[in-house]
Amino acid sequence: MEVLQAQNVKLSKSSSSLQARLANLQRKQEYEQKLKDSEVLRHQTDLSSSAQQTQGDGAGGAPAVKPGGDKQEDRAQKAARQNKHTALQVYSSALATLLDWVCEAHLRQALTELPTHPSDTYCAPDFIQERVFKVLPCLVDILRDNAANIRCCLPCLQFIYWSLLHIDQIQTQQNVSMSTTMRRLGEEIYYPKSAKVTEVEKIIGTPTVLNEKLKDALFLRSSNSHVRFLSALIVLKTLSRSDVLAQAFDVLKTELKEDQAKELFLYYQASSIITFYLKPVNKTFISVAVDVMLQMSSDSPFQRTFLESCGNEHFFRAAALLIRTPLPDIRVMERLSIVLQKLSKIRTNKRFFEIYTIVAIIQEMLVAGGNENAFLTLNLKSILFNLNVAVKS
Template identity: 35%
Template sequence: MSCDALWAYSPDSRLSRVPAFTASCKNPPFRLISTFVLLGNPNSSSPSRPRPLAENLLYGFIQKLPLSYCVRVYDFTKSLAYLWEKKFKFSINCDNFMGFKAISTFFFFLIQRESSAQQEYALQLQKREHLLTEREALLFRHEAALAKIRGVEEEVHTKFGIIKEQHEAEVKQLTEALREITKENRRLKSSFDTLKEMNDSLRKQLSDVTELNKKLEGQARKVQARLENLQRKHEFLMVRKSKDICQVVQQSKPVKQKKVMVTSKIAKLPLNSQVYELLTLLMDWISDQHLSKIKIQEEREDTHKFMATQTSKKSCTQERCMKLLPIATEQLQWMPFVNPKLHMSVIKFIYWSIRQLDTGIQHATMTSTMRRLGEDIFKGIVSKGNPHSSEQSTESKSKSAAFFKSSCMPLRFLSTLIVLKTVTQVDYLAQAFDSLRIDLKTDEGKSLFLEYQCVPVVLSHLKVSSRGLLSSALDGLLQMTTESGSLQPFLEACSNESFFRACSILLRSSKLDVQILEKLCVILQKLSRIKSNKKMFELFTLHQMIQELHRTTNPDHAFLCINLNSILLNLGLSRSTSLTSSLSTSQ
């Protein structure tokens, strides 16, 4: 609203309308300004207004206004006075302006209060600005630290991922290495256990060999003494024989010495040949008709059904064999001077005589005879000159008779059997078993094995104590189990109590090698095909031992498992499916 509008009201009604006009002004600053204008100039011709009312209104407005509005009103009042002078062409004296001085004074105090308040507020703002600056700097430092932390965190995460991958790779590598080391440790442990068992067995063998060595040393001393006695006896007999020959020569008619030597040779040599031919015929007859019947006697001994008369005949036969064997052993020295065709009969007679003694109790005095007989058969006889000639010719050539090393298979085969029955030296026995195994590869050798009833001979070496010869003995028996015409007679020869008893003793031993078990099980598998042998398996509890062995055998030994399954199947103790399951397990 302009000043013209303010003065448009009539002068008479000015005083009455001031409160109404000022009350109608909604803007507080304008309300204050309108109050100043309505108060008017005191020098003008308008009637004066009542001062107390205007001043009261003014002070009332000022007290209600904020300080900032009062400052604005003061500035506006100055500008209003300038406009008034310019419009109405008269100056306003601010000193005479009613209430203006008081208002100016009041505004001065208000301005002072405002300035002090502004100074305090400025100080507060400075403090706040300082605090904000510090907080901003702290925030920047925190942000920089967070940025570094984020960078470090990313780097840490990256390195952590790399380290984790390296750790997993190392763990995997170490796990594989640990597995390999564990496997190697298991192998070493099993090898160590095997070596320990072998060491224990070797120690036991060493102790056995030591004891055997002591026994052999004692026997060697006895043999040496016996040999010295025999040598003295031989020298005495040779001297006595030479004396007898001299006496016969002195009593004979005087003839020329050359003619005597020629006639003596002509007379003696044919006589010896005829005697040996007669003796060999008798030996063949006795061996074939009497001594070779040992098989029937053994069967009767097993069944305990032979008569008392047969027992007496058997003992009589053994006594006669004990008397004949030393003489036959001495006669081996004559073999180089006899027709080699006659050697077979002598060796066969000696063999059957030894077999007759083997069925009974061998006399203690026969030990040295048996040993000497075995060595002579093994090494052969080498002699120089005729032992019946009175003169030893220097021009005579040495003659020999080979038995164990003979090229004739029947003679060599019988000599091998005699060596196996008489010799106790391990190296001799090993060579004898090798020779027997080679001969048994032929059909002729298998026929000779059955003819001379060799099962008891080999059976005497199936002992756990002689582990070195056990494998060789089983090799000889395995040669007889090959498919041939001799297989069934061989199995029948093994179907007796003595053979099954020896097998039972072997299976009860816990020190047998897997190879020996495999060889033994092959023979038992062949025997289990014969139905009558089931009683033998049950009599010696072989079926229970085979079942236990089948349960504890390592499936890796497939050949042994197959033979065990086959034995149980033949005995009716296992189903046919067990063989299939064992084969699948071994594969």
């Protein structure tokens, strides 16, 4: 009986995954069809304009009748109506889900003396994830249509970002089925519709060619710093191409020169995103990730809050792995030691230094390295001093 129940659960999860995958493919097909219809409509419009010009130039002004002209216009109008209907369905689906969510989880509960469900129900991961999975696919098209409208674009980006963090917390089979949607969201931000970057260019295009086609002031190039910052974080969460991630990091580092961006960094709890790139498996981006952490730990009104946000197992586990890994550039270790030195001043972090044997690793580095690098040695000794640990001779 237990075996049958286990098989039933497994088949149910598989069915849900396949249904979600099918829905994603259907949306993608609808979008591709919409693009084709748009091209047909544009082509028909061009033909109609040419025909009208020919009629005007005809001898004696006699109208020239083009065979099948009415049918072509009918097809163009039909394609336009179909595109409008598809867009309306996308917006209606997203709006209906969001309004239902707000009414059920907030408005009704605020006015009901005895709520039908405990408020904790509406904060449960499963409840949130179910609604997130319904809305995210719609946002691909909504972002595409409102890329230049910051008033609409920014809330969409915020919803996408927080949804990605929620999805990370729950590892389910549905997460795999949502990977296509996440990638499409990331691509829509990095390759906006108006840039007209083909699928082939996304895969094999050189950075020079892509940059020429990505000049529109949208998302990463928006005039709004909040949009640029949030777009960079989403790209880092959803895409994997090296040159794309490098540009997202460049945007992030540029923005973090201002205190406003540092405040946004804390608001969006971005430490976990950067910590992911501190792992040895991400060798290409270790240096730039350490640079971001160093920027955030520099003197500012937000330094203390940032350092406290790094006081967790996730960060110290990544830092310990990084310290154990031989790095070709000693400057990366120097910059990391600055961050660790500041973290060592917070008493509650001492247990993390001990649990992940960072103290022992530092002592080994001091014994093995001697005074070859005075700056690094000074920082490592300062870490041990802050932790009240004696330096081994």
